[in-house]
Amino acid sequence: MSAADRNRPAPGHENAAKAAHLSVMCAEVVSALNPRAGEVYVDGTFGAGGYSAALLAAADCQVIGIDRDPTVQVHADRLSAAHPDRFRLLQGRFGDMAELLAGIGVDAVDGVALDIGVSSMQLDQAARGFSFQQDGPLDMRMGDTGETAADLVNSRDEAELADIIYLYGEERRSRAVARAIVAARTEQPITRTGELASIVARVVRSTPGIHPATRTFQALRIAVNDELGELRRGLVGAERLLRPEGRLAVVSFHSLEDRVIKRFLDRRSGKLTGGSRHMPVAETAPRAPSFRPLHKGAATAGDAEMAINPRARSAKLRAAVRTAAPAWPDDDMQEAA
Structure with a gap:
């Protein structure tokens, strides 16, 4: 299920639109982090500040939010006003x-929370270009810099587009979609979400409940x-920052994301002792585990939350506790890919 589908309000739920803006599995994330007075926590995907607000309410702790999206500042200002000495946002x-934390003199924290993927707020804003259900500029940037989706679809060759669509979208008709995009852009550049959705719909068969695009x-x-790549770097960053007995809680919504998180934690906890079958690793001695799992496997949202928040249906929470072992080398993340 895509982020767009998991954020779409479910028929018959009058509270779905409101629920779409709630942080998924918020209670479970706070429980996993177990906030305590005087400790420091990072909300690495701040958004509307759901995790941050819950952590601040749970204990007399400090929270540092991080977000690349400048439009979340209004939510950060609200929390800063309510907790002037306990919360700050880093863009x-x-x-x-x-x-980022080194820049403000922080070199260790007690917990890190991450919610991976696009936010419902971004999907709801047609001008951001994330949604095929609302026509808007073909942008899709979570921040305000860098290449847009329009840049990508109008500049990449057919083979590269097909690879992107297959690897990151798991679209079986990726080659047909890439051909259709290249053919369409010879007539005029593709600049709107509605245009792209129509192009894809001409070559991908519709299935119940899932839009072709x-x-x-x-x-x-x-x-x-x-x-x-951002997820891998974030996991490594959390490993560096967390104090012994500090906790990491990561919520994901798609198998691609969850696979990266699972392999990272399995490897760091000693469950996997070598690289992937494509990249075996020869080690002179096993590295000491830098994490231990907080619970077996991934936790999922409860029935009550899924009933009012469609986004929770595909959510998985993986959590782990930092050990006293040194952080592993950065290049080890290539093995977890």
């Missing part, structure tokens, strides 16, 4: 959290924002 990517839009969004 930037959560993959750069270690460097779902997987293509997901793939372009992931590519534009380097979401999987």
Whole structure:
């Protein structure tokens, strides 16, 4: 399921639109982090501030939010006004959290929360270009800099587009979609979400409950924002920052994201002792585990939350506790890909 589908209000739920703006599995994330007075926590994907607000309410702790989207400042201002000495927002990517926190003199924290993927607020704004259900500029940037989705679809060759759509969208008709995009852009540049959705719909068969453009839009969004690379960097950053017994809680919504998180935690906890089958690792001695799982496997949202918040239906929470072992080398994340 794409981020667009998981954020679409479900028929019959009058509270769905409101629920779409709630942080998914918020209670479970706070429980996993177990906030305590005097400790410091990072909300690496601040958004509307749901996790931050819940952490601040749970204990007399400090919270540092991070977000690359400048439009979230209004939510940060609200929390800053309510907790002037306990909350602050840093603008930037959560993959750069270690460097961002070093810039304010923080070199260790007690917990990190991450909610991976596009936010419902971004989907709801047609001008952001994330949604195929609302016509808008073909943008898809989570921040306000860098290449847009329009830049990508109008400049990449057919083979590269097909690879992006297949790898990040798991779209079986990726080659046909890429051909259709290249053919359409010879007539005029593709600049609107509605245009692209129509192009894809001509070559991808519709299935019940899933728009034909779902997987293509997901793939372009992931590519534009380097979401999987950002996730890997964020996990490594959290490993560097967390004190012994500090906690990491990551909520994801798609198998691509969850696979990266699972392999990272399995490897760091000693469950996986080698690289992937494509990249075996020869180690002279096993590295000491830098994490231990907080619970077996991934936790999922409860029935009550899923009933009012469609986004929770595909959510998975993985959490772990930092050990006293040194952080592993950065290049080890290539093995977790």
